[in-house]
Amino acid sequence: MPARLPLTPVAEGATRYLGATLVDGTGAAPLPAAEVLVRDGVIAYAGPVRADADADARVVDLDGAHLLPGFVDAHVHLAMVPGAPEEQRAWFPEEAVLAVAEVLRATVHAGVTTARDLDGLTPGYRNAVAAGTAVGPRLHLAIAMLSPTGGHADPQLPNGSLPAWAVRPGMPEPGLVDTDEDVIRTVRALLRTGADAIKVATSGGVGSPTDDPGDVGVPERHVRLIAELLAERGGRPITAHAHTDAAVRAAVLGGAASIEHGYDLSDATIELMLERGTVLVPTLSTLLRELPASATPARRAQRAALRQRGLDSVRRAIAAGVPVAVGTDAGVHPHGRNLRELGLLVEAGLDPLAAIRAGTLGGAELLGLDASIGSVETGKLADLVVTDAHPLDAIDRLADDGAVRMVVQSGRVLVDLDGRVG
């Protein structure tokens, strides 16, 4: 069964986007002076500008700009909204929902027309975007993350209390699994609630109260059990939060489609990922983020060591040809700066065309949606981004203020050339 495609409202009628340099997301060389014809939300033509075609169509002149597919961010946390968790604890449910709606809008306005939320976002948001009652990226959701008790998914403090963010209205239950029975019940419950992917933590992580990135998380046999459960239900991808080399191996051997982070890969594990076609989502935006001014010297030193090891690991994976998808972990750092990840991937060794592919068609493939989105090709939904930045010469400028001039989702203009939002 193909992955479920959450639809978004479609703009009816025909529009010709004329004159831009087209970078179509497949990795093909840019096409100058291109035409993209969109009819009823679907790409009806993409190629050189044609004379006298489709006289009924509205014309958008994009001379001097670049036209790209809408981007796919395969790792976000859109329920992590700006502001102090202690104040959010006092929110009514409506305040929480409207804060997330703001984040959805900022993310799609940044050029991300599809996103995969890997913990925290519940299906009502996905459904509201699909119904057109909220503006945002089309969404795939993990809903909650799976880890053992006391692992990366467990927010409980040693004294039994919960941090403020965990008790905010609308946050999903953490997926704590210690036994086979826990795994079976939790995965089946997540599927019943509407998960599009299952996220496991096969290592510990940063930011959870009682574990460490070096700790063991969900073991290989539980990852394999999840893969079996998913295969019984039409198939959905498993993705694994994994810091250590052993955690990555457990995830890959258990059947995960992708690895989040992967900051300590051995050459043997890189080889294994190549064999299995496992996708790496390095989330460099999070690895390289600025620490808050309040961070202690010890925390800074620990972060500097992680950065160095992580970058080296990702560089070796990229050099070996491990497939990469763009994921940012946005929420851990501010939303709406997602396209910064492309420049960071280029610094880590991807060429700019490959980075764009990782952020478009590569992400769509990982989500199982590449038949419908991810590239500017005839027959696909018209998710488009227009930018004044030169994506091949200065890809790091894509996330600058104002660099994304226009965003189109299913043919519907969400941001136009004059900066008006739809």
Ligand SMILES: [Zn+2]
């Ligand atoms: Zn994350």
